[in-house]
Amino acid sequence: MRTQKIILSLFVIFLTNSFISIHAQTEDISLEDIWSGEFSQERMQNLxxxxxxxxxxxxxxxxxxxxxxxxxxxxxxxxxxxxxxxxxxxxxxxxxxxxxxxxxxxxxxxxxxxxxxxxxxxxxxxxxxxxxxxxxxxxxxxxxxxxxxxxxxxxxxxxxxxxxxxxxxxxxxxxxxxxxxxxxxxxxxxxxxxxxxxxxxxxxxxxxxxxxxxxxxxxxxxxxxxxxxxxxxxxxxxxxxxxxxxxxxxxxxxxxxxxxxxxxxxxxxxxxxxxxxxxxxxxxxxxxxxxxxxxxxxxxxxxxxxxxxxxxxxxxxxxxxxxxxxxxxxxxxxxxxxxxxxxxxxxxxxxxxxxxxxxxxxxxxxxxxxxxxxxxxxxxxxxxxxxxxxxxxxxxxxxxxxxxxxxxxxxxxxxxxxxxxxxxxxxxxxxxxxxxxxxxxxxxxxxxxxxxxxxxxxxxxxxxxLLTKLDGYNLSPKELSTLEVNGNELNTWMIKPPNFDPEKTYPLLMFQYSGPGSQSVSNTFFGTNDYWYQMLAQQGYIVACVDGRGTGFKGRDFKKVTQKELGKYELEDQISSAKLFGARDYIDGDRIGIWGWSYGGFMSTNAIFQANDVFKAAIAVAPVTSWRFYDTVYTERYMTTPQENPSGYDDNSPITHVDEFDKGNYLLVHGSGDDNVHVQNTMQLIEALVQANKQFDWRIYPDKNHGIYGGNTRLHLYTLMTNFIKENL
Missing domain, CATH: 2.140.10.30 (Dipeptidylpeptidase IV, N-terminal domain)
Structure with a gap:
């Protein structure tokens, strides 16, 4: 398999006059700041x-x-x-x-x-x-x-x-x-x-x-x-x-x-x-x-x-x-x-x-x-x-x-x-x-x-x-690097606490999406979630992301290795990455969490069910819980049909692994009006967890679609997730 050798040495140092200079920062980010649009960028709309x-x-x-x-x-x-x-x-x-x-x-x-x-x-x-x-x-x-x-x-x-x-x-x-x-x-x-x-x-x-x-x-x-x-x-x-x-x-x-x-x-x-x-x-x-x-x-x-x-x-x-x-x-x-x-x-x-x-x-x-x-x-x-x-x-x-x-x-x-x-x-x-x-x-x-x-x-x-405004906030750099995982060089980013001390140990929250051809690690400025990660970093968490096998822009073979087995190699890479992170002196290997939305929720659910010896907590928002529930075009492109590939569908389905969820903390969230990943995914997983007598937390947002937004919804959701992380990680 051919992979690119990427040298990423920038963005790890503090720049003298940059907005990330610790000495100029006095204020912490709040959830209200994030969801009020406080950090919106100017754009050239419809250029x-x-x-x-x-x-x-x-x-x-x-x-x-x-x-x-x-x-x-x-x-x-x-x-x-x-x-x-x-x-x-x-x-x-x-x-x-x-x-x-x-x-x-x-x-x-x-x-x-x-x-x-x-x-x-x-x-x-x-x-x-x-x-x-x-x-x-x-x-x-x-x-x-x-x-x-x-x-x-x-x-x-x-x-x-x-x-x-x-x-x-x-x-x-x-x-x-x-x-x-x-x-x-x-x-x-x-x-x-x-x-x-x-x-x-x-x-x-x-x-x-x-x-x-x-x-x-x-x-x-x-x-x-x-x-x-x-x-x-x-x-x-x-x-x-x-x-x-x-x-x-x-x-x-x-x-x-x-x-x-x-x-x-x-x-x-x-x-x-x-x-x-x-x-x-x-x-x-x-x-x-x-x-x-x-x-x-x-x-x-x-x-x-x-x-x-x-x-x-x-x-x-x-x-x-x-x-x-x-x-x-x-x-x-x-x-x-x-x-x-x-x-x-x-x-x-x-x-x-x-x-x-x-x-x-x-x-x-x-x-x-x-x-x-x-x-x-x-x-x-x-x-x-x-x-x-x-x-x-x-x-x-x-x-x-x-x-x-x-x-x-x-x-x-x-x-x-x-x-x-x-x-x-x-x-x-x-x-x-x-x-x-x-x-x-x-x-x-x-x-x-x-x-x-x-x-x-x-x-x-x-x-x-925006840069002038951010000068007044206590921010950390988003560090780009790579990890050698399962024979591949995987792109990663990491955000550490602003007052990071390598002699201390910190809990780690991993984010991932992991879907075929996707990219979550890129040399770009903060999106909305990045400000949430900055807020968590200010409260003593390290946040990291790894693009494993199956993600995009590193060649056909790297992307298509997951064919007919969605969730298998992606999970292996997230588990291995978590172990590598946990071996670092400044990360508490007993306090690693993982979260994701949609495909990322499918992955985080599999992680806490199949690898709760590695992950202490997981959040899944609007997850696919069985590819049998998802649409023809997307699912069959990667899995062929359930009639042709039943083991591929079932072996990596979270519902199949409910019995393995014997420790750890799990938060499951869905919108009842999701026309894309239907709430049926969550309801059937809930029933499986109940019948297996597994305790977990869950939240349904009435009439909200796959994006779970509108009015106060996003603020409520991220408050829920923040509290869950603080209580369980």
Whole structure:
């Protein structure tokens, strides 16, 4: 197995004038500070380049006037040159929550009363505002989903009641594209729950470049089992509970039958497109040819992906690329068609995720990038220079840098200079990019650079106000390092008490997520949980995190070793890491705890059940307790089906190991309205623990989803967890 050798010697020392200087710190962090937003960072919200490549826009909210606006800035000077539109300048619209510009930037879709459906999907009341005529047009009287301009900006497609519609803005007429949509049976133009959650795919219709055709997916959910979820409501408002019922395919059960269709606006006709055998159609995209579009398909095991090109005139589907893997193949969002219909594709077929250039017929032109590192973001291709822009881990798996390279794989240029995490937003003509930089001691810094060579043009925003505020708090550095565990070099971070004394011993709390392809150890600034860890450190705890086998950005083999045995190798690495930490003189090996959320809760539960000689306490929030309860797409990608792999499902299930929980302290938390990891996971584990006469603590948050938030909820949850740690560790 190939692993990267990473030298991480930074961020362990106290910097003279840094916010982490002990001498300047006087105040401890409270939970109220954390959840009040006291430590929020300034950001460039909805940063987008305008088509001229000379200007960019940023969304802003003026609290004083309660006005939402979108301002225009010059790349060259950094000055604000205009307000493109604002809520107080649009008659009949007091506020908007979302916006999307037409391709020609003469119109904008504005969303109001937008509410979430599931993790990625929303519905709302939407308007089209003409920036030239100042005319405001409501798209539909009801709440709709996924409104999208045609390329020429004369029409807007959207979904309502599981059917596709489009509104002709020139004639103010509406056309119903499909008619068979029905809740929990047929969905047109948006995806079902499992596609949304596991493929991050919601809008399932696409306009062709000419605005004359719409390619779309249809989901037949008829045979998918239903899941019901009770909603209890609020005291004094809801006398009876309500129930939400939706289709949720659990591992081994029937998926929705998905099919590909094409609607012709001129003839107002729908056509089905035939494909070879498949289970999933996770991506749909037009080429630059208005009569040629692509579809990606997966088999059920997701270890074979196929790319088809579809002729919109003849309806012929031509297979141009097939990729297989012994474990699974990840769906790619990086597919980019060039003017000659050759295309850019990313793949980890050589063991690391890299960029490839293929001809229209699927023949390989060349592998653009290569090496023992991963491409982590594909930014685009510049027609003028022939250069591809991307982000990668070439400078270490915990870091990110931005590069450009000629499409033939030559003349690679590193465009970012600072070691940490760099993310780029390019101007439309690839003259400039806005770089967002962060590392363990630096909150987001926004700077403007030349795309040609990465030369700094100027700073835009640096979060200096946050650093000044943090100067007054008693903080510790987040130390990055590695551990040699089970033959692998694992990335870790550690936060020690501000007054750390190596002659003393401290209890240790370990955090981990551990899910396939994830990353919890990175060279980035504090997130919300990091402030909680700082608070715990101030109270005498050491907090650490280890990314074990199965996590991402260290090559295919490191990530996919967990195939068919989720939880086995990840747990081995957490146990071994805990033992290595416990052997250090300054850590009390008898007072080690572990916690996690979702997959991390699955892991922390397994840890306290199977290794309570190592872990004294564990917290599991919204955990999977058996992969038999989880959805098809995610679970079968890593485990195949329960029918094919029953031992893989059961041997590493926490429910299987309840009898081994003979000492230690365990806190189990779930939201009853979790549509993702259902509270059924927790309820069945509770019953198993009760029947085994095992004592533990648990808490259910009524009607809260997988994120367990809203109102005072997060503060309450973290108070609960803090008290549990202080009492049991």
């Amino acid at each position: 987008q380049s305008l088509k001229d490549g000379k200007s960019y826009i940023v969304q802003d909210y003026d609290r004083a006037s309660q006005t939402m606006k979108v301002d225009v800035f010059s790349y060259k000077t950094g000055e604000k040159t205009a307000t493109l539109f604002s809520s107080n300048s649009i008659p009949g619209l007091s506020i908007f929550q979302t916006f999307s510009l037409s391709k020609d930037e003469t119109k904008v879709i504005l969303g109001t009363e937008v509410e979430p459906i599931f993790r990625h999907s929303t519905k709302g009341i939407y308007y089209v505002y003409d920036l030239e005529s100042k005319k405001l047009t409501q798209l539909d009287d009801a709440k709709i989903q996924s409104p999208t301009f045609s390329a020429d900006g004369t029409k807007v497609g959207y979904v309502k009641d599981n059917n596709i519609f489009y509104k002709n803005l020139e004639t103010n007429s509406t056309v119903k594209v499909t008619t068979d949509g029905e809740k929990n049976k047929i969905i047109n133009g948006v995806t079902d729950w499992v596609y949304e959650e596991e493929f991050a795919f919601v809008r399932a219709f696409e306009w062709n470049p000419g605005g004359t055709k719409i390619a779309y997916l249809k989901f037949d959910e008829t045979k998918v089992p239903e899941f019901s979820m009770d909603l209890y409501g609020r005291y004094g408002q809801d006398l009876y509970p309500s129930q939400e019922v939706f289709k949720y395919p659990k591992a081994g059960e029937d998926n929705a039958k998905v099919s590909l269709h094409l609607f012709d606006l001129e003839s107002k006709s729908n056509s089905g497109i035939g494909l070879d055998a498949y289970e999933y159609l996770p991506r749909l995209k037009w080429t630059q040819d208005e009569n040629l579009f692509s579809i990606q398909s997966f088999n059920r095991h997701q270890n074979e992906i196929k790319l088809y090109l579809i002729n919109a005139e003849t309806k012929e589907a031509r297979l141009v690329l097939t990729e297989t893997d012994n474990a699974y193949v990840d769906v790619t969002d990086d597919l980019t068609f060039l003017k000659d219909n050759s295309f850019i594709w990313t793949s980890e077929k050589d063991g690391w995720k890299h960029i490839y250039h293929y001809a229209e017929d699927g023949s390989l032109i060349n592998q653009v990038t290569d090496g023992a590192w991963e491409v982590t973001n594909y930014y685009g291709f510049d027609d003028k220079s022939g250069r591809i822009y991307f982000q990668s881990t070439e400078n270490g798996s915990v870091n990110r840098d931005v590069y450009s390279i000629v499409a033939n794989g030559k003349n690679k240029v590193r465009l970012t200079r600072k070691t940490g995490t760099n993310r780029a937003d390019f101007s439309a003509d690839y003259t400039y990019f806005v770089n967002t930089f962060t590392n363990t001691t630096t909150p987001a810094v926004y700077t403007l650079h030349k795309a040609k060579n990465g030369k700094l043009v100027r700073e835009i925003k640096d979060n200096s106000a």
